[in-house]
Amino acid sequence: MNETILIVEDQFVEANDIRLMLEKANYRVTGIARSVARALELIAEEKPDVVLLDIFLKGTLTGIDLAKQLRELNIAFVYLSANFNQNILSEAKTTQPDGFLVKPFREKDVLITLEIALYRHQFSHEASLRREIQLQKQLIPLFDEKNSWEEALMKAGQVLQPFIPFEYMATQSIPLAHNSLSYQDTGFLRIGFDEYQIVGVRELMIITNLKKHELDALQAKTHLEPVAHCYTEEQFTNLCEVPSIRTLIMDTFQMRSHCVLPVSLSNGDQFYFFFYSRRPDAYKAEHIVLFNCLQPLLSSVIESRLKTEIKVLPESVHTPLPGETQTDTDIFEGIAGRSHLLLKVFDHITLVAPADTSVLILGESGTGKERIADCIHTLSPRKDKPLVKVNCAALPATLIESELFGHEKGAFTGAIEKRIGKFEQASGGTIFLDEIGEMPLELQVKLLRVLQEKEIERIGGRSPIKINVRIIAATNRNLEKEVAQGRFRLDLYYRLHVFPIILPPLRERKEDIPVLTTYFIKHYNRKTGRKISGVTDKVLATLMTYHWPGNVRELEHLIERSVLLTKGPLIEEVEFHSPQQTEKALPNEELRIKTIDENERDHIITVLKKCNGRIWGSGGAAELLNIPPTTLQSKMKKLSIKKEYVDYK
Numbered sequence: 001m002n003e004t005i006l007i008v009e010d011q012f013v014e015a016n017d018i019r020l021m022l023e024k025a026n027y028r029v030t031g032i033a034r035s036v037a038r039a040l041e042l043i044a045e046e047k048p049d050v051v052l053l054d055i056f057l058k059g060t061l062t063g064i065d066l067a068k069q070l071r072e073l074n075i076a077f078v079y080l081s082a083n084f085n086q087n088i089l090s091e092a093k094t095t096q097p098d099g100f101l102v103k104p105f106r107e108k109d110v111l112i113t114l115e116i117a118l119y120r121h122q123f124s125h126e127a128s129l130r131r132e133i134q135l136q137k138q139l140i141p142l143f144d145e146k147n148s149w150e151e152a153l154m155k156a157g158q159v160l161q162p163f164i165p166f167e168y169m170a171t172q173s174i175p176l177a178h179n180s181l182s183y184q185d186t187g188f189l190r191i192g193f194d195e196y197q198i199v200g201v202r203e204l205m206i207i208t209n210l211k212k213h214e215l216d217a218l219q220a221k222t223h224l225e226p227v228a229h230c231y232t233e234e235q236f237t238n239l240c241e242v243p244s245i246r247t248l249i250m251d252t253f254q255m256r257s258h259c260v261l262p263v264s265l266s267n268g269d270q271f272y273f274f275f276y277s278r279r280p281d282a283y284k285a286e287h288i289v290l291f292n293c294l295q296p297l298l299s300s301v302i303e304s305r306l307k308t309e310i311k312v313l314p315e316s317v318h319t320p321l322p323g324e325t326q327t328d329t330d331i332f333e334g335i336a337g338r339s340h341l342l343l344k345v346f347d348h349i350t351l352v353a354p355a356d357t358s359v360l361i362l363g364e365s366g367t368g369k370e371r372i373a374d375c376i377h378t379l380s381p382r383k384d385k386p387l388v389k390v391n392c393a394a395l396p397a398t399l400i401e402s403e404l405f406g407h408e409k410g411a412f413t414g415a416i417e418k419r420i421g422k423f424e425q426a427s428g429g430t431i432f433l434d435e436i437g438e439m440p441l442e443l444q445v446k447l448l449r450v451l452q453e454k455e456i457e458r459i460g461g462r463s464p465i466k467i468n469v470r471i472i473a474a475t476n477r478n479l480e481k482e483v484a485q486g487r488f489r490l491d492l493y494y495r496l497h498v499f500p501i502i503l504p505p506l507r508e509r510k511e512d513i514p515v516l517t518t519y520f521i522k523h524y525n526r527k528t529g530r531k532i533s534g535v536t537d538k539v540l541a542t543l544m545t546y547h548w549p550g551n552v553r554e555l556e557h558l559i560e561r562s563v564l565l566t567k568g569p570l571i572e573e574v575e576f577h578s579p580q581q582t583e584k585a586l587p588n589e590e591l592r593i594k595t596i597d598e599n600e601r602d603h604i605i606t607v608l609k610k611c612n613g614r615i616w617g618s619g620g621a622a623e624l625l626n627i628p629p630t631t632l633q634s635k636m637k638k639l640s641i642k643k644e645y646v647d648y649k
């Protein structure tokens with residue numbers, strides 16, 4: 001082992017202790033820096049494999065500032081700190097570190113953490129190289145003559161989606177010679193997991209009720225960046241203050257972040273990909289890095305295709321009605337919903353399912369974590385082997401070890417027979433460890449060993465047994481908090497956290513409620529022989545305003561009960577079992593006298609809700625309030641009104 005390590009630590013004695021410890025373990029220390037500036041100098045002299053990084057350093061810059069640069073330089077780093085309160089942990093977490101060490105730490109902790117950091121980093125680096133190659137292979141054939149131009153672009157979007165997520169993608173070709181400003185985008189609106197609707201010029205004119213010359217005028221005002229650029233929600237809102245095609249897209253499709261990725265062609269022409277997302281922070285530097293790697297390939301395939309195919313992009317294409325393009329495959333069988341948050345989860349599943357990587361599914365109780373685990377297994381090469389499920393919370397601590405790893409005959413009182421544990425039962429397949437946050441600490445060490453060594457030991461067994469099992473774990477606990485409170489091992493957390501999938505609560509993806517409702521009605525019709533056709537508008541509105549503490553499970557139970565109780569063809573009434581919490585203020589709140597700002601804020605939110613969050617255009621909130629849209633936007637900013645406060649409520 002000759003990996004190189006840079007220590008960034010302002011306490012000289014501590015830094016020196018760590019140096020001695022690392023050298024003893026055969027690491028090579030490239031230097032000790034006490035400030036960010038010195039660390040950068042040392043990195044310029046020799047790029048280390050890992051940086052051990054204290055958070056509070058000499059000078060004004062902190063370890064967290066340095067971490068951001070390390071991420072860009074693709075250097076693994078592990079934080080060291082004596083002060084890990086929740087705020088620091090949250091801020092440090094945004095830099096995606098490869099490990100954390102809390103002072104004082106034992107030699108063993110440092111060495112294990114470093115090993116994990118190197119493993120995680122190498123994995124993510126290898127994974128990104130693999131995905132680049134995979135992407136290139138998928139993109140090349142799309143641009144051959146077999147596909148029409150729109151098909152080629154749409155399929156390119158489908159292939160890019162898991163890597164550069166979007167709800168709307170547009171492309172545009174800008175010829176250098178006659179830099180026409182006439183509007184000629186082709187857009188692709190995501191309407192399902194693998195379903196896109198083409199939005200050409202004609203369709204955009206219909207949707208926005210604008211004339212071609214009005215689109216052209218907006219196009220003329222649209223500034224085109226010469227280099228790739230990402231816009232967070234705030235930056236995007238600022239950009240859209242000057243009316244442009246982007247303002248129109250943001251407004252029409254409720255987009256919140258944006259990324260522009262230009263491809264330079266050899267004759268000087270530019271070809272643009274514009275990505276839009278409904279998430280506020282969908283685009284990061286890593287998307288630009290990935291796109292830059294794909295540039296040469298995209299430039300050559302697009303250029304050769306443009307030469308033969310189109311001189312002017314067609315202005316009119318067929319727009320399928322929603323639902324007309326039934327390209328959605330059934331690969332996510334049993335999972336209903338099409339919100340962009342759920343589609344993002346589907347993207348993650350398709351990425352991780354074929355690999356052998358451990359997966360950690362995070363989400364509140366009843367969000368569908370087990371369903372996701374089923375899906376990952378079914379889409380993996382292990383699908384014909386067993387998927388063994390263990391609920392760690394349901395087993396008493398005394399039994400769980402034998403349940404997981406098995407025991408030999410006579411290993412303990414009562415062990416009258418040899419028993420094969422769940423890990424061995426899952427051989428060649430997958431084990432799903434539900435409620436992993438409940439696993440006792442002693443057992444966490446053993447699980448860590450399984451992950452590291454890929455072997456288990458039966459209780460009372462003489463030698464370890466090699467196993468080939470993929471681990472999918474799930475929890476509804478905040479594991480970081482559990483780590484901070486000493487109830488969950490940091491090293492295990494890092495091993496499991498290699499590929500986290502976050503399942504958002506139902507209240508954050510209310511768009512899924514109508515689809516889920518229909519899904520459950522059909523399901524319980526089949527089970528009970530009823531013929532309920534749906535719910536009334538009033539019931540749907542109630543379902544949309546409810547806060548769903550029990551998530552999808554609660555909705556499922558509600559529909560199951562309602563299907564049984566309903567006499568007619570429609571569910572006309574629903575009865576919640578947990579207290580109804582809608583947006584109404586609490587009585588105490590009503591008694592309090594509100595300030596003018598609070599009143600203004602409430603009024604704007606009410607109007608925005610009425611317009612489904614729409615600010616601009618006819619019927620938009622600005623029109624109803626009789627103020628210019630830009631004034632409304634600045635008021636919203638001043639009063640901290642975020643769009644998520646009004647979405648679907």
Ligand SMILES: Nc1ncnc2c1ncn2[C@@H]1O[C@H](COP(=O)(O)OP(=O)(O)OP(=O)(O)O)[C@@H](O)[C@H]1O
Binds near residue numbers: 368
């Ligand atoms: N998107 C979905 N489409 C259809 N059914 C769903 C969906 N999500 C969850 N369900 C159903 O809701 C119920 C709860 O889901 P599941 O048991 O997977 O949740 P969980 O997150 O694992 O819950 P817990 O943390 O309590 O174990 C199940 O009956 C599941 O089939």
